[in-house]
Amino acid sequence: ASISYVDTYAPLMDMVAQPKKYGFTQTGQGCCGTGLLEMGAMCTGLLPQCKSPAQYMFFDAVHPTQAAYKAVADQIIKTHIEQFKN
Numbered sequence: 001a002s003i004s005y006v007d008t009y010a011p012l013m014d015m016v017a018q019p020k021k022y023g024f025t026q027t028g029q030g031c032c033g034t035g036l037l038e039m040g041a042m043c044t045g046l047l048p049q050c051k052s053p054a055q056y057m058f059f060d061a062v063h064p065t066q067a068a069y070k071a072v073a074d075q076i077i078k079t080h081i082e083q084f085k086n
Contacts, residue, residue, distance in 0.1 A: 004083055011075040015057055015068060022071050023055065030058040037061055 019027045029035035031050040032043035039060040043049070050056055054067040064072070 004080065006076050006080055008072055008076070011072045012064070012068070015071060019057065022057075023067065024057045025055040026050075027057040029056075030060045030063075031056040031065060032060045035061065039063065 015022050015024060016027050019025065026035075030038070031053045032038050033047040033049075035050075035056075035058070038047060039062050043060050053059060053065050056065050057068045059065045
């Protein structure tokens with residue numbers, strides 16, 4: 001087994017700086033509730049959620065959406081694929 005270290009911070013900061021490049025319209029607020037305080041277990045069916053989570057970088061106040069995680073994973077695969085082959 002091997003461990004690979006990759007930078008996930010840079011791709012996330014690029015999303016904040018260039019949201020349109022990734023298809024995001026909202027990077028300063030989460031999709032759940034007010035998008036400013038709620039996180040994790042607080043984001044249940046009792047709180048309103050946005051209609052288009054894929055346009056949001058964050059699902060709650062701290063966790064990226066599936067679209068953001070996919071963008072980070074795609075970037076890591078694109079830039080580090082050779083490292084993963086060894």
